[in-house]
Amino acid sequence: MIKMKLNNILGKILGTDKLYFEEVHIEDEVIDEIINIAKESYPNEFVALLEGRVEDEILNISGLIFLPSDVSNEGAVMQVFMQPLTLNSLGSVHSHPGYNASPSDADLEFFASKGVFHMIIAEPYTRDSIRAYDSWGNVVNFRTI
C-alpha cells in the first residue's frame, strides 16, 4: 500500500495520476498475440509496448505497439529504453528465451523508468508462463477478458 501511495504522489508530480489502477484486464486477443509472437521470435526476444487506458481504476490492455527493430538476440528491452512512450502506452511486454520470467537487472531499470505495467513471457510461451510486474518489479495479477 505504501507503494501505491508513492505511485499516486509520483503520478501527481509527473501528471500521470490518471494511471492509478487497482485491477488489470487484458484482452484475450492480446494474450494470444503475445504468445504467437514470442514463439515466432524464438530464439530471439521480442518486445512491444502495451496500449490501453485506465478507466474506473481498471487498467485495460487492448493492444500492442511495435517499434522498429522489435526483434533482437541481444537485449531487446535495451533498444526500447531509448524510445519515448506514446501517449497511450502504459508499459511493455517482452519475451525471454528460457523458462525464467523474472525481470533481469536491465529489465528492472527499464520498468522503473517507463510505464506502470510490464509483462514477461518465458518458455514454453503459454498463458501460464506470462508474469506481470509493476514499476518496482512486484508481481501484479491480471485477468483476461
Ligand SMILES: [Zn+2]
Ligand atoms: Zn527481460
